[in-house]
Amino acid sequence: MTGQVSLDRMDWRILQLVQDEFPLLPLVWDAVGTRLGISAQDALLRVRRLQEAGFIRSIAPVLESALVTSRSSTLIGVRVPAGRLREVAAIISAYPGVSHNYERHHEFNLWFTLSAPDTEALDAILLEIQKKTRIGADAFLDLPIRRKFKIDVRYTMDPGRGGTHHGCD
Amino acid sequence: MDAIDRAIVMRVQDGIPLVDHPFADVAREIGIPEQEILARIERLRNEGVIRRFGARINNRRCGFTANAMIAWKVPEERVEEVGGLFAGNPGVTHCYERKIIPGRWEHNVFTMVHCQSENDVNHLVEQLANMAGVPDYLVLISGEEFKRTVSVRITGDTEKAEV
Incomplete structure (x- = not known):
């Protein structure tokens, strides 16, 4: 921290x-x-x-995935049994193809993005995850993108409230 | 993208060095003049390979602690229009249409929003719902962040397409 x-x-x-x-x-x-x-x-x-101090992750180019990679990707939602969230999340995060993995407050309580060289490889990883976590396929949602409308991750800073609880003069 | 473009991107994709002359340092490592590195980055940006060049902010650290994924149920014939409306809102960072799974998951349009409180999230979502006329949606507030890395990267092997 x-x-x-x-x-x-x-x-x-x-x-x-x-x-x-x-x-x-x-x-x-x-x-x-x-x-x-x-x-x-x-x-x-x-x-x-x-x-x-962790406010800036890096100063770097943001690459357009369609132009620099031919990998397939998808978003997966999982219904993880109560009490197993951290254990299951750790198994999933260990895959290098997983870039984002978040708890979300919903019946489907764990959501991650997965990429692989092609869709067959994606399906294979998904099967392996289901086996390793002993969670059935019916508790997984596999939701690949059909159309992209926007990716623009920028924030409007608010010195009055953001960052820390003190020191914002 | 040629080999030099690729070398530049691979060197800077995890961050430029925070030194007096970052581009001169990277240019020296790669063995090209500083002006060339800047011209190539500019060109890659114009071509759309680089969407933008700048600081990646840690949103949670900077006070955006209420983050949510909203899944919207949009009729097929309205997806293009509604996607465009959501994309036009500055509070929305991502907007996609995704495949549905009939009978199991029928919310087809996804947006991400990042706010300073859950109250602000709910306010923004209501605004989006009214603007687009989409009453059926799910708000999935983010809890613990288990993993977050840069998802689009160039690697040393040959799996990426030539541009």
Whole structure:
């Protein structure tokens, strides 16, 4: 776990800027600093601290799956018996093809995304998971995508409430 | 994508180094000029291979602790229209149509929303339902996060398609 770190208004402004408009320039930190009225060194140090404290996962390209990979993927919902959620989640998370795995408050209480080289491989992994978890196929929902309408994972920062319980001046 | 594009993406897909001149450092590692690396990233972005380049935010850490998947039951002939409406809402980060399983799961359109409280989630969902005129939906609030990794990655082998 990451500890308590208090963010000031400038930190929140930096988070918003490096999410929305990260400059693709040789002097990135000068560009960020100029936009916010701070020095390049201060900009870099703040971004470093925000990443070390876990507010930023990474600064990286977000790739379009259809253009960089030919893998098949699906979303699976599972009805896990009460009391077995963590155990079953651990079995599922161990597969490298599982990228997201969440508890959700519903009769189907565990949902994960799975990818594999093709649909046959997907089905094989699914069967193996059913065997390993001893949960029957009737407790699994296999819901592959038919149409994509939107993927745009960006947030509007709210310094007043987000992040920590203190230190937001 | 050629071999150099691929080398660049593989090097930066888990994050650029947080140093004074990140692109110069990566360029030196790969053995090309800094201007070329920037031009190639720009080109990949224009081609749509890179959807965006920037910080991936840890939403829970930044206060977005009420996250939900909403599954909507949308008549087949309205999916295109409703999908477009949901996609146009800035509070929606993902919107997909998924296959149904007749008799077991018939909610076919999925959206993800990220808010600061469950109250905000419910408010946003009501707004979406009214706007699209879709009264039949399920709100699945996220509980524990067991795993979260970057799902779209380039790997060293040859499984990805050439662009």
